Amino acid sequence: MEKHVLEKGINLGGWLSQYRIYDHSHFKTFIQKKDIRRIAAWGFDHVRLPVDYPLFEDDRKPGEYLQSGFAYVQKCIDWCRRSGLRIILDLHKAPGYAFDDQQSNRLENDRDLQDRFVELWLALAKEFKSADQDVLAFELLNEINFQSSKKWNGMVEKTLRGMRAMDPERLIVVGGNCFNSVDYLSEIQILPDAQILYAFHFYLPHSVTHQKAYWFEGLDVFDSPVDYPGVAVGLKSFLKDHPQYQDRLGEDVDVHFDRSYLEKRIEPALHFLMATRRALYCGEFGVIDRAPMGTRENWTRDVVSILKDHYIGYAYWTYKMLDFGLVNEAGEIINQKLIDILVG
Numbered sequence: 001m002e003k004h005v006l007e008k009g010i011n012l013g014g015w016l017s018q019y020r021i022y023d024h025s026h027f028k029t030f031i032q033k034k035d036i037r038r039i040a041a042w043g044f045d046h047v048r049l050p051v052d053y054p055l056f057e058d059d060r061k062p063g064e065y066l067q068s069g070f071a072y073v074q075k076c077i078d079w080c081r082r083s084g085l086r087i088i089l090d091l092h093k094a095p096g097y098a099f100d101d102q103q104s105n106r107l108e109n110d111r112d113l114q115d116r117f118v119e120l121w122l123a124l125a126k127e128f129k130s131a132d133q134d135v136l137a138f139e140l141l142n143e144i145n146f147q148s149s150k151k152w153n154g155m156v157e158k159t160l161r162g163m164r165a166m167d168p169e170r171l172i173v174v175g176g177n178c179f180n181s182v183d184y185l186s187e188i189q190i191l192p193d194a195q196i197l198y199a200f201h202f203y204l205p206h207s208v209t210h211q212k213a214y215w216f217e218g219l220d221v222f223d224s225p226v227d228y229p230g231v232a233v234g235l236k237s238f239l240k241d242h243p244q245y246q247d248r249l250g251e252d253v254d255v256h257f258d259r260s261y262l263e264k265r266i267e268p269a270l271h272f273l274m275a276t277r278r279a280l281y282c283g284e285f286g287v288i289d290r291a292p293m294g295t296r297e298n299w300t301r302d303v304v305s306i307l308k309d310h311y312i313g314y315a316y317w318t319y320k321m322l323d324f325g326l327v328n329e330a331g332e333i334i335n336q337k338l339i340d341i342l343v344g
Helices: 024-029 033-042 067-083 111-127 149-166 182-187 235-241 243-252 259-276 293-309 336-343
Strands: 008-011 046-052 086-094 136-139 172-175 196-202 280-285 313-316
Touching (some): 008 336, 033 067, 067 086, 086 111, 111 136, 111 149, 149 182, 172 280, 182 196, 182 259, 196 259, 235 243, 259 280, 259 293, 293 313, 293 336
Parallel strands (some): 008 313, 046 086, 086 136, 136 172, 172 196, 196 280, 280 313
């Protein structure tokens, strides 16, 4: 798969990843063929498919891989191929690592879990080796957050070494540390492998994109709408009363959020492009549905415009529900204008 063909995509979050419970009824119904056809008809050219490791193996029986999990992924690959979409298979949660549960993360310092991570990817590479290389790409792990980028770089190198032995040409997506932060792109080790696409996620400023998010410490208490363009009205006085959130939200105080602000925050990606001459991909971005709809539209329009200006492909978070969706639980479109902005 050529890197430049991944221009405008959408995530399929909440289906095979971040599901409420492990439930085959959910896996069979949350996303269906008609959804993939609609995504293609809207004008997207690819989907990013997040998957959690329990889909493939049980913690009680590590290494015994579940054919049912492979079958769900294969079905999505087939739907995408028939609809003219490409697909990135993204390991969203790995044994010992979950981006949304940092307290339980053990992957960074547990050699057995690291070996299990590599073995899982070898199993996936073997299972989908016959998939058209122009249809399927792999993404090693979503939003890694290690104390050391060096440790993550070493895991990437080891995993790729094993995967390349059986599938030398498939496109593989690799993100950097601190939840795929654009500011940590400079710490990614650039490997002598032409079929790696380096990636970042973009959700800045958090007081806009995650306003009123019940899981974002600080913004769950700062219960005020934040417009874009605009400023976080009342945030300065809020932090005086709640200094424990200063580290998380202090940088958003008295800042006017507009296109110039976004261009400044995306600058590390441009530095990466110039320094490495490698393509870049923005695997996630979006604004929560608790924000004013005008804010969702305006922020998304500016981010899409900036990414396009610099030939950075992207995938919006997300298609359905999960607080950022383009459609609701019934599959009804929430705002057609937002879709039009994304597909251009």
